[in-house]
Amino acid sequence: VVPDQLPRRGTLAQVARLAGVSVMTASYTYSRPGRVSPTTRQRVLQAAEQLGYPGPDPSARSLRRGSTRTLGLILGERLTYAFEDPQAVAFLSGVAQVCAERGYGLTLLPITGSAEDGARVRAAAVDAFVVWTTADDDPVVEAIRATQRPVVVHGGPALAGVTLVSIDNRAAARAIATLAFASSQSPAVMSFPLDRRRASFIATGVEPAEALFPVTRQRLEGYRDAAQDLGIPWTNVVVGVCATNSATEAEALADGMLADGVSIDAIAAMSDQQALGVLRACKRHGRAVPADLSVTGWDDSVVAVEWGLTTVAQSLREQGVACARAVLGGGPGPSADAWSIVRRQSTRS
């Protein structure tokens, strides 16, 4: 059990007394070793050793310095999903790398969707926040602004006066769907959830504007752009909405799509994971890819390589690096918004 009041651990004052120096000399020994003569330094460190002094107390130091040297990462509105999503993990990895380089700690904020989330954000001892893509109406966004600390948002929502690190999802979606929907009569889309309720369904006439996750919304807009470019009315396009980003769920929805009377002949998915689910459903339904049905993914993950998926390449890791750099200072650096189309064998064009 961690007691509310943790065990006393010895103070700088005690170390100074034992070493026969002033508190400031002891302090300098830790914070600016150069300002202290080697002899004194030794004496102080020895006294510390003797007392089992673990070094300056981090909380006291933060209070006095006005900085915690810790970055807060808000990972989605559901912590559980965050770690199941390899792209979120890649992003986290990029953020963590920059923190390590700069000697910053990285605090993961336990956002659960409950009412206490705001309080936790306000109570986080961090200098700045990075927000992993979330919904326009996510209440933590307001809580973060209230802290008046620097923020960088990944993906969305775009906030006035807040740096946004993102690729152009609409343009990328338009480009990939142009390949997916080429020479297609009845194309379909496999989408991420539209809002934090995370409903799962299949429908036509899904208005992109309904989607409160900006990334999802922009991709739907891009798919719609591509459909219109090809003269396909968007209202004809079947959209499967998954509650989470998973192959199994996409497979189940694709089952439904393929079983229906309409003979869908193209599916653009929002992740390689989803596309994999679609491929599996196709196999079971005896549809040849890309002859009967073309499929596209998103992310260019190992799955895409293995299964020959035409997909959108982007580096979530780089984007994580860019977010951390932007918020800790040093500029987002290049390539944070880079994306490209990788053509493989899952599309006809």
Add this chain to the structure above:
Amino acid sequence: VVPDQLPRRGTLAQVARLAGVSVMTASYTYSRPGRVSPTTRQRVLQAAEQLGYPGPDPSARSLRRGSTRTLGLILGERLTYAFEDPQAVAFLSGVAQVCAERGYGLTLLPITGSAEDGARVRAAAVDAFVVWTTADDDPVVEAIRATQRPVVVHGGPALAGVTLVSIDNRAAARAIATLAFASSQSPAVMSFPLDRRRASFIATGVEPAEALFPVTRQRLEGYRDAAQDLGIPWTNVVVGVCATNSATEAEALADGMLADGVSIDAIAAMSDQQALGVLRACKRHGRAVPADLSVTGWDDSVVAVEWGLTTVAQSLREQGVACARAVLGGGPGPSADAWSIVRRQSTRS
């Protein structure tokens, strides 16, 4: 850029003055709302709103309370590897879940293998530490002890007076290798790295005691136990040592093993990822599994299900939960050390 001195954010004293109450009343409004009359409460909150006061400063609060309500997680001696390992991510997910439930923050410690790691650990504003499995000679272990804060170690090393959450790796390895090595003439092992240098090589006569990662050492011991049980001299057993836990690296090493004159007919791997690499190498070398060569994995991940791997089932997520519970109070709970053998089609017995 984050300035060293962050922007003033308004203090409780200012709020109190504006609300026309004492500082303590303002403080109670946040920390013990019940102790303040609803009217006063409203007045204080309104003053806070007006001043844009974001709530009590976390560092000041921590200093005064003597507790940060944050848990520190030491994720391996190389942050980069940690996120590439799905098992480490599952563990992290379990720890994060408990933190979220308890309203604790979770600080990931940016361990890089450099000399500053100790300083970072000492500088971490956390109440307690959870250590993801590391090597006996990892210097952060000493740094953690020096902080005099509660610690729980996952996997190893075992430290006097420190709670260890782990399965019995030796027993599990013996059990799985008994299946892998059954009716085998020249079995082999695919191992995790032996120490933090992470050398990659193929050798015989690898002494388990050489391995400084306790988990790796114990598994090697278990494999050796199984070999001895079956009357196979351990010195004959080929051991492929991977630098990291990855399918591609295991595949490369397996290539080397299968190309050699010795006709290896069984490989026990330390992860399903490694086993997958072995399976791929077998395919390319035209070796039938399990007829020509039996293969076992470890972890019972989706990979194992998909490829029909005989493997060791354990829940890293549960172990993460157990570690967090143990260190934050509440007991590790059941099933933290549960493991079992899952028999599938990759072994003959």
Add this chain to the structure above:
DNA sequence: CTGTTAGCGCTTTCAT
């Protein structure tokens, strides 16, 4: 190179 002073923003203790 070393020391003195002051105070970071908050909450515990003990009053009223």
Add this chain to the structure above:
DNA sequence: ATGAAAGCGCTAACAG
């Protein structure tokens, strides 16, 4: 139900 005093452990700013 509210308030005054004290101090958590440290370091910036300024001497000497």
